[in-house]
Amino acid sequence: MISGKNYIGSKVSANGERTFKTFNPKSNQTTAWTFYEASSAEIDEAVDLAAHAFQEYKQFSGVKKAGFLRAVAEEIGNLGDELIETYMQESGLPEGRALGERGRTMGQLNAFATLLEEGSWTDATIDTALPEREPIPKEDIRKMLIPIGPIVVFGSSNFPFAFSTAGGDTASALAAGCPVIVKSHPMHAGTGELVASAIIKAAERTGMPDGVFSNLNSSGIEVGERLVTHPKVKGVGFTGSIRGGTALYNLGTQREEPIPVFAEMGSVNPVIVLPSALEHKKNHWASQYANSITLGSGQFCTNPGLLIGLKGKALDNFVSTLGEQLTLLDPSSMLHPNIHKNYEKGRKEISGHEKVSVVAEYGKELPPNYGRQQLLTVSGKDFLENPVMHQEVFGPLSLVVQCADEDELTNILHHLEGQLTGTILGDESEIKTYEKVVDALKSKVGRIIFNSVPTGVEVCPSMFHGGPFPATTDSRFTSVGSSAIIRWVRPVSFQNWPQSMLPAELQNENPLGIMRKVNGVFTSSAI
Numbered sequence: 001m002i003s004g005k006n007y008i009g010s011k012v013s014a015n016g017e018r019t020f021k022t023f024n025p026k027s028n029q030t031t032a033w034t035f036y037e038a039s040s041a042e043i044d045e046a047v048d049l050a051a052h053a054f055q056e057y058k059q060f061s062g063v064k065k066a067g068f069l070r071a072v073a074e075e076i077g078n079l080g081d082e083l084i085e086t087y088m089q090e091s092g093l094p095e096g097r098a099l100g101e102r103g104r105t106m107g108q109l110n111a112f113a114t115l116l117e118e119g120s121w122t123d124a125t126i127d128t129a130l131p132e133r134e135p136i137p138k139e140d141i142r143k144m145l146i147p148i149g150p151i152v153v154f155g156s157s158n159f160p161f162a163f164s165t166a167g168g169d170t171a172s173a174l175a176a177g178c179p180v181i182v183k184s185h186p187m188h189a190g191t192g193e194l195v196a197s198a199i200i201k202a203a204e205r206t207g208m209p210d211g212v213f214s215n216l217n218s219s220g221i222e223v224g225e226r227l228v229t230h231p232k233v234k235g236v237g238f239t240g241s242i243r244g245g246t247a248l249y250n251l252g253t254q255r256e257e258p259i260p261v262f263a264e265m266g267s268v269n270p271v272i273v274l275p276s277a278l279e280h281k282k283n284h285w286a287s288q289y290a291n292s293i294t295l296g297s298g299q300f301c302t303n304p305g306l307l308i309g310l311k312g313k314a315l316d317n318f319v320s321t322l323g324e325q326l327t328l329l330d331p332s333s334m335l336h337p338n339i340h341k342n343y344e345k346g347r348k349e350i351s352g353h354e355k356v357s358v359v360a361e362y363g364k365e366l367p368p369n370y371g372r373q374q375l376l377t378v379s380g381k382d383f384l385e386n387p388v389m390h391q392e393v394f395g396p397l398s399l400v401v402q403c404a405d406e407d408e409l410t411n412i413l414h415h416l417e418g419q420l421t422g423t424i425l426g427d428e429s430e431i432k433t434y435e436k437v438v439d440a441l442k443s444k445v446g447r448i449i450f451n452s453v454p455t456g457v458e459v460c461p462s463m464f465h466g467g468p469f470p471a472t473t474d475s476r477f478t479s480v481g482s483s484a485i486i487r488w489v490r491p492v493s494f495q496n497w498p499q500s501m502l503p504a505e506l507q508n509e510n511p512l513g514i515m516r517k518v519n520g521v522f523t524s525s526a527i
Contacts, residue, residue: 002086002190004035007215008046009053010200015039020219022189025092025340025369026333035189038216043226049211050150050179051232056209058147058177061504062116062512064206069113069174071202072166073106076195083194087160090188092333092369097296098161105161108168108459112175115482119514121145123491124505126518128527140496142506145489147177149234152227154248155185155192156239157335158299164188165195165215168459168479169237169262176488178235179212183227186219187336193217221247228252228261235488238263239301239479242392242470249473262487263473264466266392267420268305269454270413270444272437274426277451278314282321285425289398290325292453297332297371298396299339302421302454305392308409311379311402319400323360323375331362331370334395340369343395347374350389350399355382359400371396380408390416406437413440418468418475421447421454444468446475 005014014036021030038046057065076083087098115121122144130138151173155164162168170180184192196215203212216223228236228251236252236259238245245263252261277285292304307322309315334340351358351374359375366372373396380403383389389399403409422445424431424438431438431450442448446467457465457480465480466472472479477487494502504511508527515524 002033002193004033004189004193004217006036006038006042006046006217007193007196007200007213008042009049009210009212009214010204013042015042018219020186022090022187023336024089025336028337028368031089031190033190035186035217035219037218037220038223040226043216043223043230046181046211046214046216047150047227047230047232050181050214053179053209053211054147054149057179057212060177062119065175065177066113066116068202068206068208069109069116069171071206072199073109075198075202076102076106076166079194079198083191086190086194087188090191091160091335093296093335094332101159101161104459105166108162108171109166111459111482112171112485115485116175119505119512120516121482121485122505122514124514124516126506126516126527128519129496141493142497142502143491143493144503144505145486146492148488148490149178150232151178151180151235151237151488152233153180153182154224154236154238154240155182155188157185157187157339158296158301159239160185160188160191161195163239163479165192166199168484169239172484173235173237173488174212176485178488181214181216181227181233183224184215184217186217189217224248225251229255231255231257233259235259236261236263237479237487240265242266245473246470260487261473262477262479264301264420264479265470265472267301267467267471268390268392268416269302269419269421269423270306270308270416270441271304271423271425271454272409272441273307273309273315273318274424274430274434275310275314276427276430277425278309278318280427282314282318286318286321286325288453289322290329292455293326293398294329294331294373294396295455297334298373299335299394300455302457304423304454305398306401307398308401308403308412310406310409311404315402319359319375319377326373326375327360327362329373331366331372331396333367333369334371337369339394340371343371343393343397346393347395347397350393350397351376353386353389355379355386356389356399373397375400377402380404380412384412384415406434410436410440413437413444416444418471419445420465420467420471421445421449423449423452423454425451446471446478
């Protein structure tokens, strides 16, 4: 049952004076629930509780923390239909999407649990002493990763499960040994509260310290700002707009003690369409990309907002077919009236540019808050001269850039900002002749794709979901996959420490049986 209150550890609290409601974009009505925005005192209490919990939680074994994460996944599943129905009311997204995203969220939690149970993620490295070495004896040095402290996670608008309350940021931070305070997204505060209740129930079931998790409501920016600047907070995870992510990054780095802010922000995810893709699979790729552009009403960080090809009859035919396919698909509700309003403003700004032509647009009447898909085209020269066209329009829109030649195409890639993904459509022999294009694209993205669509992010160890600024604030880290845990830890070396005082990961006997690097050799054997 949704109370509208904040979770400060296991305690529910509603001391703030400001309230707000969530909105059902599909019915175009506010929901029935009222939510209480966290007060300054509640924020301080949640952070203090997290800092206290950290002293105990960071000492827990990987197996114990894994049990907690598995229990969280279990309790989310136990919420049943109420959680799915709440998700649908607050997002306007269909049941299939809700079920799929819930499954992904539970899968992420279990994947991090498996990582903890195996244990090698701590990167234990041992260089044993050589007291007889000349001219200077070698000391015994051992290194591993340890958690940094309480983490603030900002829920995202477009993924109420997978990038929000118990999403990848929260799961990876808890796995690392860091307590989490979630700043719940105001568009789906009810969904967030239900998931928070599952996390608290799992924490109590598995003997976690009170304060290992808290969930705070907020409709504005004040709560988030106070959390990021709180001296006991040691890191931040964010998924959202460039403006919001950059503001939080600046707050984090300008503190007296700067902290890392890992923000995933904007991306247009360029797709390079080579001639062979147009010759042999024009209809296939038109169908695939019509679906990709409109998937979730275009509200994916990996939505293909930019298609780039070489001007000519083949590209003209492909663009025409893609436009036809696009207009055949039924539009869907966007996440919120404000998101719909911003989409309409963005697409009208670009489509109204004198150098841009409208290829196709869904022409029928639509209910409020539904995204009207649109395909536009522009020359490579005009695209280069108008940087405003390089920016993301969050919704079901894509711009086709028609380049005069390969040099212009390569030049365009060099002028793009950092991206989450970049895709090349073609055949294997052909891409070997476009080495400059491939190299330029690789320098701008975190994931480079061949003959597929960028929408859809597989949660696995090899996945990298990040990219150069402004795709993210730090291109070295991913927010998806097991490597996401590395954001919340730091390396520490132990020099000449007695065996009994070393962490189990670094002891000679290797009681955890993990893979370690010992004197330059990877092994799970004892020393």
